Each structure stands twice: as C-alpha cells, then as structure tokens.
Amino acid sequence: MSNIFKFIWLIPLLPLLGFLITGLGRNFLSKTAAGFVGSAVIFASFVISVLAFLQVKNGDTAAVQYFDLINIKAFKIAFEFKIDQLSSLFLLIITGVGFLIHVYSTSYMHDEPTKDFSKYFSYLNLFVFSMLVLVMGGNYVIMFIGWEGVGLCSYLLIGYWFKNNEYTNAAKKAFIMNRIGDLGFLLAVFWLITKLGTVSYDEVFTAANIAKLSIEDITAITSLFFIGAIGKSAQIPLYSWLPDAMAGPTPVSALIHAATMVTAGIYMIARSNILYTMAPATQHVIAIVGLTTAIVAATIAIKQNDIKKVLAYSTVSQLGYMFLGLGVGAYTGAVFHVMTHAFFKALLFLGAGSVIHAMSGEQDMRNMGGLKKYMSITHITFLIGCIAIAGMPPFSGFFSKDEILAAAFAEHPLLWVAGVAGAMMTAFYMFRLYTMTFLGKFRGTQEQEHHLHESPGAITFPLIVLAILAIMGGWIGIPEIFIHGGHKLEAFLEPIFAGSNAITVKHEMSHNTEFLLMGISVLLSLFALLFGLKKFSNYNKQSDKENTGFAKVLEDKWYFDELYKKIITRPLRNVSLFFNNVIEKKGIDGVVNGTGKFINYGSRQLRWLQSGQVGAYVLLMVIGMLVLFILQLFIKN
C-alpha cells in the first residue's frame, strides 16, 4: 500500500474546492449540480480519511510540514498537519457524518431558491474544511485557524435565513459568545509562545518542554484553553448561544451544533491532555463546570416544547458529560462519547428535521403526536436514537456514558450521583420528546395531517446509516468487565493518552462495584424512560396547564438569558450609550463643533465693524494710529 500520508492535504483541500465551486457558481449551478459537488467532495475526503485511518491503525502516524506560516528569527510556526490516532478518528467522524448530512441536505433544502441552495452548500463545505483544518493542524496556531473558521461558518449558517431579524441576532449571539472563548484560546497560545517559543504539539508535549513550565504556568494556560473550550463547546456560562443556534436549518444544527463543531473544545483538551493532567486544579474546574452544565441543561430540556430546543439542550447536557469525563481524566471516555454522541445526536437532529419537514415547518411538539403511523422509518430510527442517548445497553450511548460515569465515581462518588441524576433526566426528556412526537393522537391542524408523509430517500438513507452506527458505534469500547480486551478504542488511542496515563494514579475498582454502578444507572434511567413514556402517552393540549413555580423557572431556562441581559448586556449598553451620548456627542463633537460655532459667532459679531460708513473707517484708522503712537512712546521708555 502506498503511503497515504502524502495525500492528506487533499482531505481539507477538497471541501475548500467544493466551497469555491458552489460559492462562485451559485448563480449558474443547478441544484442537482451544487448538491452533487458539495456531497462528492466530502465523500472523497471521507475515502482518503478512511485510508489514512487504516494506515494509522497499523501504528503509523505522521506530522507533515508544508511551509512556514510565520518565520521570525528563531521563532517559527509551520503550516503542518498531524495525523495520529486522535485526529484520524475525528476525521472519520467529521467527513463521515458530514457526508451523510450533505446528502440529507440535498433533499431537506430543496425548496430553497437555487442561488441560496448553492450558498448553503458552499457554507457547509467551508465548515467541513475549517473543521478538518482544526483537527488536522499540527500546532495550536493551525488549530486556531480552523477554530475561527468553524465559528465563522456557524455564524453564516445560523443566519442563513438572514431576512429574519431574530435569526440574525441568534447568529450574532453565537459569534460574539464564541469570540469571548477565542480570546482565552489566543491568550493561552501567546502564553505558550512566551514560555516555550513553540506551539507545535510534538514539541510542546515533550517532557523537556513540559518541565520548563511551572505549575502556575500550566494552570493558567490550561484554564485559558478551557475558556476557549467553554465558548466553542457551549458550557456554562457561555452556553446560551447553542439553543439559539437552532435558528439555522436543521441539518446545520445536526452537523455543526451537535456532531462536530461543538466537540472542538473536547478535541482540543484531549489533544492537550498531558497539560491538563499536570494541572489538577483546572481539571477540577472542568469536571464541575461540565457536571453543572450537564444537569442544568437537562433540567431545562425537560420543559421545552420546541423539538429542536429539546435536542439543543440535550446537546449542551451531553457536552457537559464529555467535559466531566475530561475533568476526571477519562480522556478516552470523553472522545468515545464524542463519537457516539455524533452518531445519535446527528440521527436525532436529522430525524427531527424529517419530522419538521413532514409537518411543513412546525416545530412545537404540542402540535405533533401520532406520527408513528405516517413516518415509519423516521420513527424507528428516531426511537433508536432516543434509546442510545438514554444509555440503554447495548446501544452506543450506554458504553460511552458509562465509562465517563465510572471514571467520575472513581474520582468522587458525588460526581457519579449527580451524573446519574442527569442521565435519568436525559432518559425522561428524550422519551417525553419521543412520546409527544410519535405516539398518541395527532394534534396538529387538518391541513398538516393531510400533508404528512414519509420523507424521501435522501433523508431516510442518512437516518438508517446513522441508526446503525448509533446501535453499533459503542461496540468498539466494550468495558473490560464484559469482554477482555473489548475496549478497542482505548487500545487504539493509547499512544495519545500514554503521557497522562503514566502520571495519573489509576483507581482500580472491583468488578462488582462496576457492575453495581452500571446496574443502578441503567435501572434508574430505564425507570425515568418508562415514566416519560407513560406520563405523556395520553398527552393532549387542552389538559396542559400553565407552568407554575419551579416548572416555570425551568421552562424559562433558569432565566439565564434575563440574567445576562441584566448584569452584562444592559450595563454594557448603558455604558456604550453614555459614551455615545455624553463623551462622543457632547465631549468630542462638542469641541469640534464648538470651534466651528465660535468662529461663526465671532465673525458675525465682527461683521458689525464693517458698517460701510466711510467716516467710521477713518475714525478707526485714526484711533489705531493714535494707539500705535502712544504705544511707541511707551516702548521707547
């Protein structure tokens, strides 16, 4: 087999080409052509990624340098790609899920005008390009390029229907909140450069370089990187952009805001795992932030009625679990959960998209119900997704979530208790969503009912593929207690996390404890699942009471947005208004305009001297002469 690493530059280049073709040709490419080009380039990238993955699997990794991005005296930043176990796994997720979503989009977006359709695909390709650069980059600067690129594409795609003011605001919110995180990332990179003079992974993570950093340095750098991750991966306190990001088209939500972009923060921390292992303080913060996010987002999801909003909060919650995993040092578990989550969350979002499509744009679950008999494929695949996210064995979500929870227990039992509570809520709200959407009687209008149909093949095909992955995706990480050597992923990722594993103290748990924990969490989740199923199976709109008390707080999302508005947005706005109205208008403009006004006024007054009376002129002249005369006398003395 020839060395595929010679061609890895094609992986990001192809989507970039696709972006250029569909973007520049948006006025004359037909929908079929744009959809084909957009999907084909991703598929080609996927094929190369698979080949690269296979080579990596044989134990071969590579860091390829192309040219110097920055070259100042002794300081050099190369444009380099790094293909190893971690990045090749992410490449597969991004291009694989990305391709399915492109295929899905060709059908989902078909009602858009041709020009917008091409624009959509060009943005989508640009996104995949940025994400690939982020993952493949061999140093933090290349990662930052991708990091910013995905932020931009997220902004473009959330605001895809830019004529709607609310959507544009959601796009701006996402962009600005991401920027706050990006600042942290950038500062961390600067800190690294100051201390080590390099940003390349291969050099930063060497033992010699790490030894150069004091514990304070490492804590500061990791905290700053974590701020970046908070912004990108929607954790408290910067999570509120993600639910609003549902303004974009549903496939975009599936690709960017569930499967790939939001996991960039997890990728980054997993990549820098050695630094984080060296900074236990940061790890504790990460675990707590992750867990809090997981719980808070799950509670909010319970009371949402918009099908996409539920999924959005569920994404935030699942990302919280991943951070919990990173925080307790279960890097493999976090990456594993990224992967399984990419499968089942993309599946759920695409399923929701299929439902929304059938309901002619309706997103309120209260107006759905009984869709089971109209859309059998969507129904089955969606159910699989729900079971997977609820963590029922042997679906994929079970394995990854359980690995994180087990690691959390080893760290501190309280973390585990909270984590299981979150998992129960997940099972509950997912089955509330499922029941309200697919079971019971149809609650929409007559017209909608007439229009109900199963979606076309381009939509159901990705659903089926993702459903299979959602079932089987977890089987590569079967815990040791079931099958000896069953955790293939851990063995595969071992080289990446070797440095961290060498330092951390392994908490050995007896098999009985592990079985017990697993049993408890599955049973509780199952209970919550059945409760959700039962409670909403006879749901009807009329009996739905107005929420009061705590339920109202949950429905209103803990008033986070209101709080931000009060303590950040409004004071900032008032300060800006003050600067605008007082400093700018009265101060600066006052000086500038005042000068003009003074000259104007003074001239008007002086004008009266020009009376036109010859006598007056002569008199003034004489007076002037006399003054000079007298002055001259004084000067002389």
Added chain:
Amino acid sequence: MDIKAYIALSLTLFIIGIIGVLTRRNAIIVFMCVELMLNAVNLLMVAFSNMHQASGAAKALPTFASDAQIFVFFIMIVAAAEVSVGLAIIVMLYRNTHNIDVSFLNRLKN
C-alpha cells in the same frame, strides 16, 4: 528758520485734515481734506530735508540730501493722478445718486 515752526504748521494742517475727513460728509470736502493731509506730510518732508542739508548730517549717508525734495514732486504727481481718479468717482457718484454725501457710499454694502 526753526524746524519746530514747520513741524507745528504741518501738524496743524494734518489735524485740520483729519478733523475735516472725520466730520464733513461732503465728498469734495473730504477729498480736499485728504489732499491737505497729504500735503502736510509733503511739507514736513521738505522741511526735514532742508534741515538735513543745512546741518550737513546727510553727508555721511550714501544718498543726496536733496533726494526728499525731488521725491516730493513724485508724490505730488501721484497725488494728481489720484485726484483725477477720485474726482471721477465723485462725478460718477453724483450722476448715480444726485448727491455727493459720503454716507451714501455705504450702499455699496448691499
């Protein structure tokens, strides 16, 4: 003759000229007063010139002591030209306004 007498005469003439210009409104008289001031200065110049020549102080200078006396003629010639222009203006003023009051001149303003 004592130079002081010339200075006094010249000053008197000049002040009469100024007062005339300031107080009278008849353009011709104003004009005459201006000429009076001019010639008061002329007179002073000739007087000083003469004084210099007599005292011999001018010998140290690279000029002729009688320069000023010649210069006065130039001034008178220029004044004559100026008078012709000034009179022409007054004539035009009269033709247009049937009046030679100088306060009418402020109409130019509008």
